[in-house]
Amino acid sequence: MANELATQNNGIGANLEVGENAQERELKGDERAAVIMLALGPTYGKPIFEELDDIEIRQLSRAMSNMGAVTQDMLDKIFAQFVMGVTTNGDLNGGVDSTERLLLSFLPKDRVEMIMEEIRGPAGRNIWEKLSNVQEDILASFLKNEYPQTIAVVMTKLATDHASRVLASLPDELSMEVVQRMLAMEPVQKEIVEKIEDTLRTEFMSTLSHTRRRDSHEQMAEIFNSFDRQTEARFLTSLEERDMEAAERIKALMFTFDDLASLDGTAIQTVLQQVEKPMLTLGLKGATEETKEKFLKNMSARAAKMMIDDMEAMGPVRLKDVDEAQSAMVNLAKDLAAKGEIVITKNGMDEEMIG
Numbered sequence: 315m316a317n318e319l320a321t322q323n324n325g326i327g328a329n330l331e332v333g334e335n336a337q338e339r340e341l342k343g344d345e346r347a348a349v350i351m352l353a354l355g356p357t358y359g360k361p362i363f364e365e366l367d368d369i370e371i372r373q374l375s376r377a378m379s380n381m382g383a384v385t386q387d388m389l390d391k392i393f394a395q396f397v398m399g400v401t402t403n404g405d406l407n408g409g410v411d412s413t414e415r416l417l418l419s420f421l422p423k424d425r426v427e428m429i430m431e432e433i434r435g436p437a438g439r440n441i442w443e444k445l446s447n448v449q450e451d452i453l454a455s456f457l458k459n460e461y462p463q464t465i466a467v468v469m470t471k472l473a474t475d476h477a478s479r480v481l482a483s484l485p486d487e488l489s490m491e492v493v494q495r496m497l498a499m500e501p502v503q504k505e506i507v508e509k510i511e512d513t514l515r516t517e518f519m520s521t522l523s524h525t526r527r528r529d530s531h532e533q534m535a536e537i538f539n540s541f542d543r544q545t546e547a548r549f550l551t552s553l554e555e556r557d558m559e560a561a562e563r564i565k566a567l568m569f570t571f572d573d574l575a576s577l578d579g580t581a582i583q584t585v586l587q588q589v590e591k592p593m594l595t596l597g598l599k600g601a602t603e604e605t606k607e608k609f610l611k612n613m614s615a616r617a618a619k620m621m622i623d624d625m626e627a628m629g630p631v632r633l634k635d636v637d638e639a640q641s642a643m644v645n646l647a648k649d650l651a652a653k654g655e656i657v658i659t660k661n662g663m664d665e666e667m668i669g
């Protein structure tokens with residue numbers, strides 16, 4: 315059969331490259347399957363690929379693209395597990411181009427382009443990987459209008475931790491019905507999975523960025539929050555000269571270190587429990603008296619005195635270091651708000667700001 319693979323498979327030359335610099339290594343999982351498929355080539359590999367679903371093809375294609383060189387000994391060991399007496403002439407080398415040529419031999423061009431686009435760049439994630447990065451409440455809001463069986467299939471394809479959060483975000487009655495469907499689920503036909511993937515891709519992912527696009531002033535406020543103090547002042551001053559209304563709107567949306575003074579006592583104590591002491595000392599060193607006093611009042615008398623002594627002992631500090639410490643504390647507060655552990659208010663408004 316080795317001779318047949320080497321001489322009768324017209325496409326194999328386009329998929330295999332012979333090299334002498336391959337390193338001996340242990341191949342596992344997808345890599346082993348990738349070696350076999352590259353060696354089989356289009357003629358022998360096509361029937362196998364036709365039995366795989368899109369997720370499996372993408373998974374295998376990635377392994378083929380990233381596999382690199384495989385020695386003859388490695389190849390022999392792998393084939394020995396499946397067939398007797400398989401040998402080839404030289405080493406095996408897989409890459410993006412050879413993978414694409416192989417897929418084009420039996421898949422439509424548009425489907426291959428979609429697969430290869432995912433392999434080549436940051437977009438190289440299948441629909442299920444992309445969904446795992448979608449906020450759970452957004453995904454649950456979309457799925458609650460689908461059939462419970464469809465939702466159950468989606469849940470089985472997501473990462474476990476993300477699936478649990480999405481499931482918890484669904485209405486109680488619907489979520490329990492989905493759980494029951496998942497418990498009773500049998501292997502799902504490839505055609506059904508493909509249809510669900512297409513629906514998610516065309517009706518959900520393609521419109522997600524448009525339906526959930528944030529206000530540009532809010533985005534700019536977050537960018538300004540990340541500036542150091544001098545850069546922030548420079549940009550705001552320039553913007554005020556060009557568009558005072560936009561500048562005022564951005565300043566109203568920005569959450570700065572001094573805004574931490576608007577936190578209630580419980581929230582400040584939560585921040586104090588989480589923040590590292592050196593960061594707190596440096597941050598308060600450059601704070602306004604109001605903010606400094608608010609934090610000190612929420613410490614024990616002994617801790618407050620020690621903090622004052624530490625700040626005095628520091629002597630002069632660089633503004634850049636203070637900015638970094640205060641920025642880290644603001645980000646910590648935003649993270650705590652996102653987890654629901656504290657509520658951040660801005661300008662006295664009862665409105666939670668999620669960072």
